[in-house]
Amino acid sequence: MSQPLTIGLDIGGTKMAFVVADRQGNICDEITLPTLVGDSHDVTFERIANQINVYLQQYEAIEGIGIGVPGPVDSENGIAINAVNMLWENVQVSDELSKRLIRPLPIYVENDVNVGAIGEQLFGVAQGVSNYIYLAIGTGLGGAVMINNQIMRGVSHSEMEIGHVSVDPIHGRECTCGLRGCVEMSISGKGFVANAKQHYADYPNTKMVEDNITTHEIIRLSDEGDELARFVTDEAGVVLGIACAWCTSIFNPSIIILGGGLIHASYHLLEDKLQETLKQRTLIQNYEAVTISLSKLTNAALGASALVWYYKQSKVKS
Ligand SMILES: [Zn+2]
The missing domain is CATH 3.30.420.40 (ATPase, nucleotide binding domain)
Known part of the structure; x- marks a missing residue:
C-alpha cells in the first residue's frame, strides 16, 4: 500500500x-x-x-x-x-x-x-524510447518533441507549432493564424470541414449536406466511398505525410506518435497516402528509422x- x-x-x-x-x-x-x-x-x-x-x-x-x-x-x-x-x-x-x-x-x-x-513515454507506445515526436490531431494540430528524453523547449513556450507551417502559402485555405495553407487547414477537425466546404460544388454527387458538414460525417462517408469525403481524407493523408516527412528530416526520430480523437477515428483512411508521401519526401536512412504509431493513452x-x-x-x- x-x-x-x-x-x-x-x-x-x-x-x-x-x-x-x-x-x-x-x-x-x-x-x-x-x-x-x-x-x-x-x-x-x-x-x-x-x-x-x-x-x-x-x-x-x-x-x-x-x-x-x-x-x-x-x-x-x-x-x-x-x-x-x-x-x-x-x-x-x-x-x-x-x-x-x-x-x-x-x-x-x-x-x-x-x-x-x-x-x-511512461505508459504508452514510447516506453524505453528517447527520441520521438508527438502530434496531437483534434480541432487543430499541435506537436511535441522528445530529444534524448527531454521535451524540447522554445524561448517563448510555443515550440513545435507545426500546425501553422504552410504547405501552400499562395493558394491554400486561409487559417485563423492569418497564413494560407497551414498544415492544420488540411489535417484537423477544422481543416476537414473547411476543405469539404471549399470543394462542395465540385462533387455534385456527394451525400454531404452543405450546411451540416461535420468531421464525423466526412469520416463516415469516406468509409462509404463518397468522392468529396475521399478527397478530404486523401488530402489530409498527404499533408500529414508531408508534416511527418519534415519531422523525420529535422529530428530523425524513431517514432512519430499520432494522438487525438480525429486521427484515431480516421487513420485507416489516411494511412496509405501518409506512408506514400513520407517515403517520397524523406531521406532513406531517416525513413527506415521511423515508425508511425497511433497513441495508446486515452x-x-x-x-x-x-x-x-x-x-x-x-x-x-x-
Ligand atoms: Zn495557421
Whole structure:
C-alpha cells in the first residue's frame, strides 16, 4: 500500500479530470468536474484544491501533482500563459494551487500536448524510447518533441507549432493564424470541414449536406466511398505525410506518435497516402528509422500524472 502515487489533472475548456495513479499507470481513483469558465481564478483554484485535498487526506503515498493545460505554458514557473478556452492569461497555476493545499507537494504544469508526449513515454507506445515526436490531431494540430528524453523547449513556450507551417502559402485555405495553407487547414477537425466546404460544388454527387458538414460525417462517408469525403481524407493523408516527412528530416526520430480523437477515428483512411508521401519526401536512412504509431493513452489526466515521474527522472540525470 505504500507504493508511491501521483495526482494527474487535465484542465480543459469544459471539464477538469483528476486521477490518482501509480508509477505503472494503474488508476486508484478518478473524478471529472465541470470547468466553469465564468468563475474567478479564486473560485476555480478553490474547487481544484478541494478535490486534491480530499485525495491527500485519503492517500498518504501521493508524492506530487502533474497538471496539463491548453496553450503555451511556462513550465519552469508553473504559469499558463494563454489558455484561450478558459480565458486564462498568465495564470500562476502552481502558486495558486500550492497555497491552498493541506500539505506541500511538488506541482508540475505543462502544455497538454507535451503531457500527451510524456504520458506515452511512461505508459504508452514510447516506453524505453528517447527520441520521438508527438502530434496531437483534434480541432487543430499541435506537436511535441522528445530529444534524448527531454521535451524540447522554445524561448517563448510555443515550440513545435507545426500546425501553422504552410504547405501552400499562395493558394491554400486561409487559417485563423492569418497564413494560407497551414498544415492544420488540411489535417484537423477544422481543416476537414473547411476543405469539404471549399470543394462542395465540385462533387455534385456527394451525400454531404452543405450546411451540416461535420468531421464525423466526412469520416463516415469516406468509409462509404463518397468522392468529396475521399478527397478530404486523401488530402489530409498527404499533408500529414508531408508534416511527418519534415519531422523525420529535422529530428530523425524513431517514432512519430499520432494522438487525438480525429486521427484515431480516421487513420485507416489516411494511412496509405501518409506512408506514400513520407517515403517520397524523406531521406532513406531517416525513413527506415521511423515508425508511425497511433497513441495508446486515452486518459489525459493519467498522462498528467506522469509529469511527476518525468520531472524526477530529469532531475536525476541533470
Ligand atoms: Zn495557421
